[in-house]
Amino acid sequence: MTDARVAGVGLTHFGSHPDRTGRDLFATAALRAFEDAGVPREDVEELNYGNFMGALAEHQGHQAPLMAEAAGVNCPSTRYEEACASAGVAVREAVRTVRAGDADVALAGGMERMTNLPTDEVTEGLAIAADDLFEVRAGVTFPGAYALMATAYFDAYGGTREDLAHVAAKNHANAVPNEYAQYRKEVSVEEALEAPPVAEPLHLYDACPITDGASALVIVSEEYAAENDVDAPVAVAGTGQGTDRMALADRERLARTPAADDAADAAYADAGVGPDDVDVAEVHDCFTIAEVLALESLGFFDPGEGIAAAREGVTTADGDLPVNLSGGLKAKGHPVGATGGSQIAELTRLLRGDHPNSEHVADAEVGVAHNAGGTVASAVVHVLEVAE
Amino acid sequence: MSAPASNGGYDEWLDALADGEGYALVCPDGHGSLPPRRVCPECGAAALSEGPLAETGTVETYSVVHVAGPRFADDTPYVNAIVDFGPIRLTGVLRGVEPATEAVAVGDRVAVGVEERATDGEPLVVFRPATEE
Ligand SMILES: [Zn+2]
Numbered sequence: 001m002t003d004a005r006v007a008g009v010g011l012t013h014f015g016s017h018p019d020r021t022g023r024d025l026f027a028t029a030a031l032r033a034f035e036d037a038g039v040p041r042e043d044v045e046e047l048n049y050g051n052f053m054g055a056l057a058e059h060q061g062h063q064a065p066l067m068a069e070a071a072g073v074n075c076p077s078t079r080y081e082e083a084c085a086s087a088g089v090a091v092r093e094a095v096r097t098v099r100a101g102d103a104d105v106a107l108a109g110g111m112e113r114m115t116n117l118p119t120d121e122v123t124e125g126l127a128i129a130a131d132d133l134f135e136v137r138a139g140v141t142f143p144g145a146y147a148l149m150a151t152a153y154f155d156a157y158g159g160t161r162e163d164l165a166h167v168a169a170k171n172h173a174n175a176v177p178n179e180y181a182q183y184r185k186e187v188s189v190e191e192a193l194e195a196p197p198v199a200e201p202l203h204l205y206d207a208c209p210i211t212d213g214a215s216a217l218v219i220v221s222e223e224y225a226a227e228n229d230v231d232a233p234v235a236v237a238g239t240g241q242g243t244d245r246m247a248l249a250d251r252e253r254l255a256r257t258p259a260a261d262d263a264a265d266a267a268y269a270d271a272g273v274g275p276d277d278v279d280v281a282e283v284h285d286c287f288t289i290a291e292v293l294a295l296e297s298l299g300f301f302d303p304g305e306g307i308a309a310a311r312e313g314v315t316t317a318d319g320d321l322p323v324n325l326s327g328g329l330k331a332k333g334h335p336v337g338a339t340g341g342s343q344i345a346e347l348t349r350l351l352r353g354d355h356p357n358s359e360h361v362a363d364a365e366v367g368v369a370h371n372a373g374g375t376v377a378s379a380v381v382h383v384l385e386v387a388e
Numbered sequence: 389m390s391a392p393a394s395n396g397g398y399d400e401w402l403d404a405l406a407d408g409e410g411y412a413l414v415c416p417d418g419h420g421s422l423p424p425r426r427v428c429p430e431c432g433a434a435a436l437s438e439g440p441l442a443e444t445g446t447v448e449t450y451s452v453v454h455v456a457g458p459r460f461a462d463d464t465p466y467v468n469a470i471v472d473f474g475p476i477r478l479t480g481v482l483r484g485v486e487p488a489t490e491a492v493a494v495g496d497r498v499a500v501g502v503e504e505r506a507t508d509g510e511p512l513v514v515f516r517p518a519t520e521e
Binding site: 119120121123124127133134135137138139140141143144147148149150151152155196197198199200201202245247248249250254 | 480
């Protein structure tokens with residue numbers, strides 16, 4: 001088995017781009033990824049592309065060939081849909097393909113266009129990541145589902161809205177220097193606490209925004225990089241995926257995310273590392289409580305302990321384990337089908353030293369990306385390592 | 389949008405719940421699930437029988453929803469809850485309480501039935517506080 005390396009990363013600005021089509025967003029991200037990689041387009045042997053709600057947002061199905069065209073590649077192209085984990089799964093498949101020797105170069109990433117829809121239609125669109133019969137028809141919204149998990153967490157372990165507000169404040173502060181981020185402004189704990197409710201106990205600043213954007217990665221084999229003199233210092237050392245019962249009500253425990261436990265266990269085993277080896281993490285904070293659940297599934301904290309991590313400064317930029325130095329989904333934005341690729345792009349830049357927040361993790365060698373779908377019925381975890 | 393298609397299994401279950409005869413599917417090992425099912429999602433057993441729900445259930449978690457999609461636009465604010473009824477948990481809207489976090493608690497006892505969604509009259513799984521005996 002060969003090693004998979006990240007040769008190049010490309011992102012669009014995350015935010016509101018009402019005048020830009022999905023194909024234009026992905027084309028931009030791919031263009032930047034090719035520039036960053038210094039790999040010619042004609043060497044790409046596979047496109048793995050993530051997208052969640054393109055059929056609703058742009059009346060566009062069958063997106064993979066369209067995005068291959070937009071990126072200027074001609075190769076087998078497949079769209080992956082796993083709700084908010086769509087791009088994480090797409091990247092995982094690219095890594096597996098390269099490792100298996102089926103391709104030397106793969107283009108992976110994703111795109112979501114969301115702000116062109118009215119807010120209530122986006123709310124409805126996001127809700128379809130839940131069980132339509134037993135959850136959506138019963139009043140479950142996307143924020144509402146995470147609010148159910150937050151109440152269950154508070155009941156099981158304790159914790160307060162103020163603990164969650166510290167997660168929001170941390171991630172907003174991290175986004176300030178990130179040129180790709182949707183909200184480059186600080187939010188204080190007080191402002192977060194006073195914001196209007198969305199689905200209590202979650203309020204406006206507990207929730208990620210509605211975002212347009214795209215991500216693209218050029219993944220190459222170690223041999224290809226060596227033979228073609230491609231600078232690709234970051235390896236995808238581990239990949240793992242987990243699945244859980246679709247409906248929250250069917251989970252054994254409502255304040256835990258075992259699909260992410262499984263994905264993390266597999267990714268750590270694949271990389272031959274453990275949680276103690278990790279220097280920096282990008283986790284799926286679609287809501288503040290989701291970051292807490294992620295920290296626990298990744299093994300950084302015992303169940304019930306992750307809630308205090310931001311407040312106590314463990315996961316802040318100058319803490320022992322900086323989490324979401326990109327700003328996270330919370331402040332950088334969450335173009336659903338692009339997010340998993342974006343996390344790996346940010347982590348790669350952090351590890352290479354060319355991220356505006358790299359100074360906080362100057363000696364970092366191991367990073368983890370955690371991407372979740374729905375209420376974590378799907379989860380993908382990747383371990384990145386500085387290989388040279 | 390065109391008229392919604394029927395959802396065999398689910399529609400029958402909802403009708404039964406509305407008639408006060410709600411049930412869960414139960415496998416020989418006692419795992420509960422909701423229809424339609426061919427096999428138990430926990431163990432794969434194909435021998436599923438209908439088992440009764442508990443008379444009242446226990447609120448395991450809840451939220452107060454202020455922002456919803458078009459199908460619940462006139463229902464907000466509402467309390468969404470997951471309630472344990474023995475073989476299974478159900479998700480639904482808790483009525484008969486103020487839609488406020490302090491008006492509900494984990495552990496509250498509730499009954500279940502089917503009522504209409506305020507927005508469009510479609511059937512909705514509804515919990516109400518269990519009456520004192
Ligand atoms: Zn069973």
